[in-house]
Amino acid sequence: xxxxxxxxxxxxxxxxxxxxxxxxxxxIDHVWEDGGAYALLGPSGCGKTTLLNIISxxxxxxxxxxxxxxxxxxxxxxxxxxxxxxxxxxVIYDTMTVAQNLAFPLVNRRVPKGEIxxxxxxxxxxxxxxxxxxxxxxxxxxxxxxKISLGRGLVRYDVNAILFDEPLTVIDPHMKWQLRTKLKELxxxxxxxxxxxxxxxxxALTFADKVVVMYEGEVVQIGTPxxxxxxxxxxxxxxxxxxxxxxxxxxxVAGDRLRLGGREIVLKRSYPELRGCTELGIRPEFVRLAxxxxxxxxxxxxxxxxxxxxxxxxxxxxxxxxxVLPEGAEVPEGASAVIDPIRINIYQDSHLxxxxx
Amino acid sequence: MEKTLNNKAWFxxxxxxxxxxxxxxxxxxxxxxxxxxxxxxxxVFFFEGTRWFTEVLHSGRxxxxxxxQFLFTFxxxxxxxxxxxxxxxxxxxxxxxxxxxxxLMALPLLIPWNVVGAMWNIYALPDxxxxxxxLNWLGFNYDYTQQPTAAWFTVIxxxxxxxxxxxxxxxxxxxxxxxxxxxRAAQIDGASRWAVFRHIQLxxxxxxxxxxxxxxxxxxxxxYTEPFVLTxxxxxxxxxxxxxxxxKAALGEFNLGVAxxxxxxxxxxxxxxxxxxxxxxxxxxxx
Numbered sequence: 001x002x003x004x005x006x007x008x009x010x011x012x013x014x015x016x017x018x019x020x021x022x023x024x025x026x027x028i029d030h031v032w033e034d035g036g037a038y039a040l041l042g043p044s045g046c047g048k049t050t051l052l053n054i055i056s057x058x059x060x061x062x063x064x065x066x067x068x069x070x071x072x073x074x075x076x077x078x079x080x081x082x083x084x085x086x087x088x089x090x091v092i093y094d095t096m097t098v099a100q101n102l103a104f105p106l107v108n109r110r111v112p113k114g115e116i117x118x119x120x121x122x123x124x125x126x127x128x129x130x131x132x133x134x135x136x137x138x139x140x141x142x143x144x145x146x147k148i149s150l151g152r153g154l155v156r157y158d159v160n161a162i163l164f165d166e167p168l169t170v171i172d173p174h175m176k177w178q179l180r181t182k183l184k185e186l187x188x189x190x191x192x193x194x195x196x197x198x199x200x201x202x203x204a205l206t207f208a209d210k211v212v213v214m215y216e217g218e219v220v221q222i223g224t225p226x227x228x229x230x231x232x233x234x235x236x237x238x239x240x241x242x243x244x245x246x247x248x249x250x251x252x253v254a255g256d257r258l259r260l261g262g263r264e265i266v267l268k269r270s271y272p273e274l275r276g277c278t279e280l281g282i283r284p285e286f287v288r289l290a291x292x293x294x295x296x297x298x299x300x301x302x303x304x305x306x307x308x309x310x311x312x313x314x315x316x317x318x319x320x321x322x323x324v325l326p327e328g329a330e331v332p333e334g335a336s337a338v339i340d341p342i343r344i345n346i347y348q349d350s351h352l353x354x355x356x357x
Numbered sequence: 358m359e360k361t362l363n364n365k366a367w368f369x370x371x372x373x374x375x376x377x378x379x380x381x382x383x384x385x386x387x388x389x390x391x392x393x394x395x396x397x398x399x400x401v402f403f404f405e406g407t408r409w410f411t412e413v414l415h416s417g418r419x420x421x422x423x424x425x426q427f428l429f430t431f432x433x434x435x436x437x438x439x440x441x442x443x444x445x446x447x448x449x450x451x452x453x454x455x456x457x458x459x460x461l462m463a464l465p466l467l468i469p470w471n472v473v474g475a476m477w478n479i480y481a482l483p484d485x486x487x488x489x490x491x492l493n494w495l496g497f498n499y500d501y502t503q504q505p506t507a508a509w510f511t512v513i514x515x516x517x518x519x520x521x522x523x524x525x526x527x528x529x530x531x532x533x534x535x536x537x538x539x540x541r542a543a544q545i546d547g548a549s550r551w552a553v554f555r556h557i558q559l560x561x562x563x564x565x566x567x568x569x570x571x572x573x574x575x576x577x578x579x580x581y582t583e584p585f586v587l588t589x590x591x592x593x594x595x596x597x598x599x600x601x602x603x604x605k606a607a608l609g610e611f612n613l614g615v616a617x618x619x620x621x622x623x624x625x626x627x628x629x630x631x632x633x634x635x636x637x638x639x640x641x642x643x644x
Contacts, residue, residue, distance in 0.1 A: 058541050079547040091542035093556040104556075108547035152546060 002068040002160040004032040004055060004193065009064035011050055017062060025050045026218045027063070032161070035191040037184075039208035041198060043240070047217040048197045052163050055195065056085045068160055079108075084153030085163040089170060090145035092137040099124065099133040102151045109156075123151045126182065143171045150179070154186060161193040168203065180207060201241050213237050229283070230343075235350045238281045244311055244322045246281045253278055253346055256355075261296040261317050268342050269355030276349040284311070286343035287323035289331060295338035303331055385624075391617035409618035419619065421594065422602035429598055430577045433516045437573060438566065440517070441524025445532055446558070448525075459529070462522045470519075474586025477515040481587075501588065505595035508588050512596050515583060520573060527569040531562035564638070571634040578627060599623055 011025040020026065025047040032038055040048045053059040054066065057078035065074045073081050084105075093101050102123050106116045124130045127147045132140070137148060146167065153162050164183075168176045184207065187194055198204050204211050205225040213221045213228065213236075221233035232238035238246030252259040256270035258280060288295075289312065298314040298321055310325040316337065323337060346353045392409055394402040413419050444462075449455045465473075483489035483500045492499040501507040535557060543553045581600040584590065590597035590605070597605070603623065607616035 053541075056545060058544065078541075078544045083545065085541070085545045087538045087542060089536070089538060091536075091539050094560045095556055104548070104552075105546040108549065108552065149542070152542075 002193065003034040004161060005067040006030045006032075006055075007065040007067060009051075009054060009061045009066060011047075011054060011059065011061045011063070023062075024217055025054070025061075028219050030212070030219065030222065032193055032195065034193055037187050037194045037196070037207060037209050039196045039198060039204035039211045040214060041201060041204040041211050041240070042214035043199055046214045048199075048214055049165055050217075051214070052085070052165055052195065052197050055161070056083045056163050057081045058085075082156075082158070082160050083163060084156050084159045084161075086146075086149050086153050086165065086167045088166040090142060090149045092140075092145050092148050094136075094138040096137060097134050098129055098137050098140070098148060101137050101148050102155050105152050105156055119155045119157070123155045126154065126186070127151050143175050146170055147179070150183075157190050157192070159192060161195060164194070164196040166198055167196075168198075176203075183207065201243070205241075213240065215240075231345060231352065232281065233352045235279065235281060235347050238283075238345075242283060242285075244284050244324070246283050247287070247316075247319075247321050248279050248281050248347070249316060249319050249321065251278060251280045253280075258344070258346075263296055265339065265341055265344070267344060267346075267355065271346055271353060271355040274346070274348045274353065279347045279350075281345040281347055282339050282343060284322040284324040286340040287321075288338045288340070289323055289325060289329075289335045290338045291332050292334040292336055295336035298335060298337045300331060300335060388617045388620050391613045392621055393614075395614050405614060409614040410622070413615055413618045413622060416615075418602070422597050422599050425597065426578065426599040429512070429516075429580070430574060432513055433520070433577050434570065434573055436513070436517050437521045437524050438570060441521050441569065442528045442562070442566070444521070444525045445528035446554070448529055450533065459526070462525050462529075465519050465522050466526075468519070470582040471586050473515065473519050474583040477511065477518075477583075478587050481511045503592055505592055508592055508596050512584050512587060515587060516577065516580070519583070520576065523572065524569045527565040528562055531565035532558060535561050567634065567638055571631075571638075574630060574634075575627065578630070 006028055008027055008029050009025070010023055010027045012023045014022050017023055028051070040051065042048050050059065054061045057073070057076055057080070060075060065072055067073065068081065078085075093104060096104065099120050102120045103116050106119065111119075120133075121130075124133050127150065129144065129147060129151070132144070137145065140148070150167060153159070168179060171179060180203065183194070183196075186192075196204070196207050198207075205228075209224065210222060211225060211228055212219055213234075215234065215236045221228060221237045223231075223233075228237055228241045232241065232246060235246070235248045238248060249260060253267075253271050253274055256267045258265045258267055260280065296316055298316045300312055300314045302313050304311040304313065307327070309327055310329065310331075312323040312325060312331060314321045314323065314335075314337070321337065325331070346355065393405055393407070395405045395408075396402045448458045448462075468476075480486045481489045481501050483493050483502075489499060489501070498504075499507050501511040539557050540553065543557060548556070579600060580598060581604070584596050584598060585601055585604075588596045590601040599619075600623075603616060603619050606612045606619060
């Protein structure tokens with residue numbers, strides 16, 4: 001068990017990085033609290049896996065140090081860091097049985113025989129693999145193989161942290177729920193620090209206490225699921241989290257007045273003079289459709305009925321604009337949109353600006 | 358889509374059948390013909406039944422060359438397979454040096470067999486060859502034209518030089534197909550270098566290695582040109598392997614019946630080994 005400190009870590013795959021763009025991972029300074037369940041969320045290629053491999057020791061960062069508790073482990077090999085990592089695609093040892101696969105990390109660490117047997121049996125039960133313990137691992141299905149990969153991490157319950165790199169990609173949807181619940185349960189039981197990489201927001205939001213959102217090699221926000229929903233720190237977080245994503249529209253802000261689509265909206269907070277690209281962000285959940293003339297003029301292009309609610313896809317001054325309507329609500333002819341001013345976030349050059357009272 | 362059934366399509370196979378008949382079946386049948394007959398010239402043949410087969414199977418000479426054949430094949434397999442795997446393991450996985458290594462490895466394979474024989478013939482000569490002269494200079498009493506042990510040493514060294522590359526290339530291809538995540542997972546699991554080899558690399562190389570062993574077995578079992586050019590089967594009969602003995606019997610002594618019977622026994626042995634390997638490979642794929 002350990003608190004993991006990233007002390008100004010940055011990484012480039014190039015030998016001599018010069019510009020910011022050369023870095024796959026831009027400078028990050030963060031502490032992963034001992035026993036926390038974290039999700040690293042972001043699109044493919046945003047640096048999630050790079051960050052994970054730096055924590056596990058598969059990569060040595062170009063800059064900065066990494067500490068486990070107070071100890072600097074930057075240059076230590078993975079096996080010396082006592083970390084478990086589960087990869088996106090199952091890795092199994094073909095020649096071994098399921099039980100031998102699970103025992104492998106323990107055998108390598110010279111854990112006493114009786115102890116190995118006990119832990120392997122427990123892991124087999126947890127993963128519902130007990131019936132297949134003595135089968136060769138090669139003939140199994142993809143999700144059984146991935147369960148073995150998970151199991152090789154779980155048998156080592158004295159680890160400093162368990163890292164998951166999109167571990168459920170190859171798993172069937174119904175198994176995903178089951179395994180994720182299992183991971184949550186294990187987290188509660190053993191209190192390992194868990195870091196879970198994913199590009200799936202549902203996975204991230206259900207698994208983690210704290211979600212770290214990454215975008216183009218940068219951490220753009222760290223927060224609880226609620227914080228990410230209510231106050232996205234970056235327009236990307238707004239788009240990426242929530243379904244549909246946040247509406248982002250260029251606007252003008254002066255004090256507590258906002259001008260959009262020829263109308264003025266009074267904001268809850270007042271803002272200093274904003275330079276650069278000023279935008280507002282509003283979640284489709286906080287948009288109400290009203291009769292023509294009542295709100296901002298929009299043109300509805302289509303309505304998607306997805307059962308529990310309807311998504312209205314529309315245009316506002318040429319920008320795409322979505323609204324979420326409750327089940328059964330009708331879309332008025334020539335509708336206009338009414339925005340809840342309390343829920344408006346203001347962005348300057350894509351970053352959130354917090355106004356004053 | 359409906360499958361069209363037209364038995365006339367079988368005629369399309371005829372040209373291939375014709376060619377195979379000409380270059381394989383007809384010559385083989387001629388050999389079968391010789392193996393059961395005797396002649397005193399003038400193209401007059403007498404039926405002899407299984408006489409030549411009995412004779413060959415009981416001949417000390419045949420047993421000796423067969424033994425030499427197996428010893429040779431066994432020795433080069435024992436050296437080339439582990440050596441090839443070891444070299445493949447030390448080669449860089451990607452980048453400029455990987456290409457350089459591959460080209461260097463492929464070079465011996467591109468040299469014609471008789472040229473390899475001629476090269477080593479001169480290279481190993483004790484008076485003018487670099488290897489032969491060098492060994493003598495170092496204090497070894499080495500002369501492959503006179504000493505059976507030296508001749509064996511040279512023939513095997515030549516084969517290892519010529520063919521280990523093939524094993525290297527096949528093993529390397531097997532190693533390259535292993536995903537990086539396997540190595541990462543093994544590192545996380547704290548696996549030793551040996552465990553990585555035993556549980557990741559070796560299982561992934563199993564198929565290509567079976568093919569490598571098959572190819573090297575067949576090639577070395579039928580080897581003729583290189584030892585013929587290097588030692589001519591000598592000194593004495595020391596390096597007379599099966600094929601060299603066969604040619605001696607057929608073309609040197611004009612013992613057509615005996616030579617034909619030997620060929621057929623030789624052919625059946627090759628066929629048996631091929632079948633064995635085929636079965637092993639097919640079984641491996643089924644799993």
